[in-house]
Amino acid sequence: MKWSKAFIPTVKEDPSDAEVVSHKLMVRAGLMRKLAAGAYSYLPLGYRTLRKIEQIIRREMEAVGALELHMPVIQPGELWERTGRLKAYGPVLMNFTDRHGRRVVLGPTHEEVITTLVADNISSYKQLPLNLYQIQTKFRDEYRPRFGVLRTREFLMKDAYSFHLTIEDLKVTYEKMYQAYCRIFDRCGLDYVIVEAESGPIGGESSHEFMVPTEAGEDTLVRCSCGYAANLERATAATPKTEPKESPKDLRQVHTPGATTIDELTKMLNTPAEQLIKTLVLVGDGKPLAALVRGDHELNEAKLAHAAGVSNVQMADAQTIEKLTGAAVGFAGPVGLSDLPIIADKAVQGMVNAATGANKTDYHLLGVNPGRDFTPSTVADIRLAAPGDRCAKCNGELKFSKGIEVGHVFQPGAKYSDALGAQVLNEKGKNQPVLMGTYGIGLNRIMAAAIETRADEQGIIWPMSIAPFQVILVQLGQSDQVLATAEKLYEDLTARGCEVLWDDRDARPGVKFNDADLIGIPLRITIGEKALAKGNVELKPRTEKQPQLLEPAAAVDTVMRLINS
RNA sequence: CGGAGCGUAGCUCAGCUUGGCUAGAGCGCUGCGUUCGGGACGCAGAGGUCGGAGGUUCAAAUCCUCUCGCUCCGACCA
Numbered sequence: 156m157k158w159s160k161a162f163i164p165t166v167k168e169d170p171s172d173a174e175v176v177s178h179k180l181m182v183r184a185g186l187m188r189k190l191a192a193g194a195y196s197y198l199p200l201g202y203r204t205l206r207k208i209e210q211i212i213r214r215e216m217e218a219v220g221a222l223e224l225h226m227p228v229i230q231p232g233e234l235w236e237r238t239g240r241l242k243a244y245g246p247v248l249m250n251f252t253d254r255h256g257r258r259v260v261l262g263p264t265h266e267e268v269i270t271t272l273v274a275d276n277i278s279s280y281k282q283l284p285l286n287l288y289q290i291q292t293k294f295r296d297e298y299r300p301r302f303g304v305l306r307t308r309e310f311l312m313k314d315a316y317s318f319h320l321t322i323e324d325l326k327v328t329y330e331k332m333y334q335a336y337c338r339i340f341d342r343c344g345l346d347y348v349i350v351e352a353e354s355g356p357i358g359g360e361s362s363h364e365f366m367v368p369t370e371a372g373e374d375t376l377v378r379c380s381c382g383y384a385a386n387l388e389r390a391t392a393a394t395p396k397t398e399p400k401e402s403p404k405d406l407r408q409v410h411t412p413g414a415t416t417i418d419e420l421t422k423m424l425n426t427p428a429e430q431l432i433k434t435l436v437l438v439g440d441g442k443p444l445a446a447l448v449r450g451d452h453e454l455n456e457a458k459l460a461h462a463a464g465v466s467n468v469q470m471a472d473a474q475t476i477e478k479l480t481g482a483a484v485g486f487a488g489p490v491g492l493s494d495l496p497i498i499a500d501k502a503v504q505g506m507v508n509a510a511t512g513a514n515k516t517d518y519h520l521l522g523v524n525p526g527r528d529f530t531p532s533t534v535a536d537i538r539l540a541a542p543g544d545r546c547a548k549c550n551g552e553l554k555f556s557k558g559i560e561v562g563h564v565f566q567p568g569a570k571y572s573d574a575l576g577a578q579v580l581n582e583k584g585k586n587q588p589v590l591m592g593t594y595g596i597g598l599n600r601i602m603a604a605a606i607e608t609r610a611d612e613q614g615i616i617w618p619m620s621i622a623p624f625q626v627i628l629v630q631l632g633q634s635d636q637v638l639a640t641a642e643k644l645y646e647d648l649t650a651r652g653c654e655v656l657w658d659d660r661d662a663r664p665g666v667k668f669n670d671a672d673l674i675g676i677p678l679r680i681t682i683g684e685k686a687l688a689k690g691n692v693e694l695k696p697r698t699e700k701q702p703q704l705l706e707p708a709a710a711v712d713t714v715m716r717l718i719n720s
Numbered sequence: 721c722g723g724a725g726c727g728u729a730g731c732u733c734a735g736c737u738u739g740g741c742u743a744g745a746g747c748g749c750u751g752c753g754u755u756c757g758g759g760a761c762g763c764a765g766a767g768g769u770c771g772g773a774g775g776u777u778c779a780a781a782u783c784c785u786c787u788c789g790c791u792c793c794g795a796c797c798a
Contacts, residue, residue: 167759189790247796295798595798631756664757665760666758668757681757685757
């Protein structure tokens with residue numbers, strides 16, 4: 156492709172609305188342009204990379220026996236009601252009403268559609284396992300699209316769904332897909348870590364996320380040198396050892412006017428936050444419950460829901476809290492709160508002479524001792540891990556960092572089959588629900604993550620595998636000799652299957668070199684009078700400083716060797 | 721949805737506080753010339769409903785009200 160015939164609108168300055176490196180560079184290198192918040196056009200150069208990522212994914216999916224299909228973006232809202240996800244996704248679901256007054260959902264994912272498909276067309280265990288995937292645009296009306304292409308309202312996703320008779324068989328495919336994902340991200344040149352994850356609205360127990368560590372990421376990774384890795388929602392920390400410094404004292408009520416926050420309370424009582432018990436009133440599946448965490452800890456609602464055996468929890472409103480505790484918000488405490496299930500974090504269990512709310516406006520209790528003054532109905536890990544925490548497995552120091560989620564694998568099992576009636580006859584002629592695994596990859600995020608983690612001050616540095624072109628020919632000047640050499644190189648390389656971008660523009664060398672670096676093509680061949688006087692051209696990988704002088708034919712051989720290595 | 725900020729040429733921005741003359745700069749773009757190995761220079765040009773609507777005023781990019789869009793922080797989420 157000649158640059159003069161291409162559409163590669165590079166720009167010198169960072170776009171004013173871009174914050175992260177990948178966003179800036181994708182715009183500057185002419186890969187994409189924004190249409191509206193969370194909606195981007197991919198220009199020819201950017202689309203080439205996206206298609207290369209697609210091809211890598213297709214190869215690896217085929218290698219593990221997944222079959223490509225294509226499902227509708229528009230989906231009946233009724234299907235989403237049946238699985239309860241109309242509510243679970245809430246306003247994130249893009250939807251509209253059609254001319255007949257029916258609710259239509261723009262698919263954010265396709266569990267409902269594929270399960271219906273399988274329910275209607277698979278009836279025997281002999282047809283299992285089955286593994287289907289598609290690569291398609293998904294729609295999610297995000298609260299806040301941001302960071303360029305990292306969180307958008309419309310994005311390209313590879314979504315796969317596998318179906319099984321037994322949990323063992325599901326695990327076999329899950330493992331295969333997990334390995335295939337590793338190969339995909341390896342081939343895309345990403346450094347990634349795999350973390351244990353929460354399943355969120357997809358559902359299911361075991362779940363892993365593929366994360367690319369970078370400051371630009373939105374997700375928080377919690378890792379330990381022993382190999383433990385989880386995302387923040389899932390991470391478990393060792394329960395801090397509290398060595399009782401004093402013997403239990405008597406309960407004492409103190410006047411604490413207006414102290415409704417941990418901060419105010421630590422000042423007023425002159426007590427460290429770790430001596431306080433935070434009592435939170437929540438509603439789980441419509442029923443109120445109390446959650447207890449140490450004052451310096453944060454509640455993890457997903458863990459709480461799990462411990463309480465409910466599908467989700469949310470903070471109770473002020474009215475409910477006042478009714479249940481008999482006090483204004485900020486003065487709740489576990490002592491005497493006998494009507495509610497009390498779920499205490501493990502770290503609360505060993506506390507001695509803690510301070511809590513007194514269930515009386517403007518009063519707190521001192522000398523509170525779990526076991527003596529109140530008894531939790533459940534003790535579990537219900538808090539968020541925090542910097543400074545130790546690893547639950549090896550007691551090493553937990554490290555916190557940011558990452559971009561590029562892939563996620565789940566095992567929802569029978570969740571959708573039960574809701575949508577996907578059953579098969581087993582060997583004994585009895586109906587049983589099909590078990591499901593689901594697997595997702597964000598293609599745009601792969602692209603952004605590759606840029607984010609590999610760029611330098613000059614611009615993008617593509618890995619060979621997903622570079623829009625493998626080689627850029629930089630032609631300096633328009634002399635007959637230069638032109639003829641460029642032409643020959645272009646033909647020879649193209650004939651050998653190499654993807655070449657030929658910068659034939661009548662521009663100054665600096666402009667061309669800077670653009671070449673900006674768009675990040677892995678190999679650059681410079682054709683100029685200087686080297687050509689001795690019959691040479693210059694070959695320089697994007698990552699190297701100094702070029703190598705070679706005769707054109709040798710340059711072609713070297714390029715092909717570098718591409719195939 | 722709460723908090724903050726920003727909308728002026730294709731892009732990046734100045735001008736707004738304290739209303740006033742033909743609305744500016746750099747980059748990019750067009751033409752001509754000189755240049756040509758890491759974002760050249762000269763000359764001549766094209767390009768603007770100052771986000772939109774309403775209001776105040778003799779007069780609005782500038783002040784007021786409403787509205788739309790974008791960005792960041794938070795909440796929430798994959």
